[in-house]
Amino acid sequence: MLLLTPALLLLVLGLVWFVVRYQRGQLHQQQELAQLQEAAQQQALAAALVAQEDERQRIAAELHDGVGTILALAKLHLYAPGSPPAPEASALIDQAVAEVRRISRNLQPATLQQLGLAQALRALVQAVPPEHGPEVRLEQSGTLGRLIPSHELMVYRIAQELLANGLLHAEARHILLKVTASPGLLVLTYSDDGHGFDLATLEEMPPPGPHGQAVGMGLINLRSRVAVLGGQLSYHSQPGGGTRVEATLPVTLLGPAASPNTSLTFAL
Known part of the structure; x- marks a missing residue:
């Protein structure tokens, strides 16, 4: 019994050391996994925001070059030769042009x-x-x-x-x-x-x-x-x-x- 006691004590200490080391390794792996997941979420979020800004720029360009040009041409037609002036329609078009420019500026x-x-x-x-x-x-x-x-x-x-x-x-x-x-x-x-x-x-x-x-x-x-x-x-x-x-x-x-x-x- 005297000879077995130190051996059992060493065995128990070895098991405790192994369990502690295993738990520390598991905790370290969990921390690394959490960091990787957080980094992946940040990258996905950044990519989504970049895509959002790209879409804003596209819409702003279409508003300025597309809708804005159409409104400007419509105003020219209001004052075409032989057509009576339409101040109310002209004012509405000016208001629409200003609104398109404001939205375009906010987008880009x-x-x-x-x-x-x-x-x-x-x-x-x-x-x-x-x-x-x-x-x-x-x-x-x-x-x-x-x-x-x-x-x-x-x-x-x-x-x-x-x-x-x-x-x-x-x-x-x-x-x-x-x-x-x-x-x-x-x-x-x-x-x-x-x-x-x-x-x-x-x-x-x-x-x-x-x-x-x-x-x-x-x-x-x-x-x-x-x-x-x-x-x-x-x-x-x-x-x-x-x-x-x-x-x-x-x-x-x-x-x-x-x-x-x-x-x-x-x-x-």
């Missing part, structure tokens, strides 16, 4: 490509008519230089989504969009004095319905774009207490040798 913001994110955000805020909605202000802290095209476009879409959700649902009198820039990091903060919402209800996703679906889709779009940039998104709101949304986004400055018109790609 030329200001963003040509002048950069700071000017594009300023144009986005200025496009809100003050007589038909809340007062919208833009504040900028720090120097916001040119970013690589994919990051500029993604930040612009996040700001566009925040502003659109506020204009549609907040019923606010004042909206503030603030951009705080530092090397390698950009913080985009949206705040309003609207009726707010219940965060717990929003996290559970609203029930089917026109209002609920719009809010839920806006949240999904925001989370998707922030996730592609590897950023963080936080909400602060309560019924009757307004809303504050903060997106902290790692961004990459445009190198001196790069061109702002580089094709859209996402680096994961």
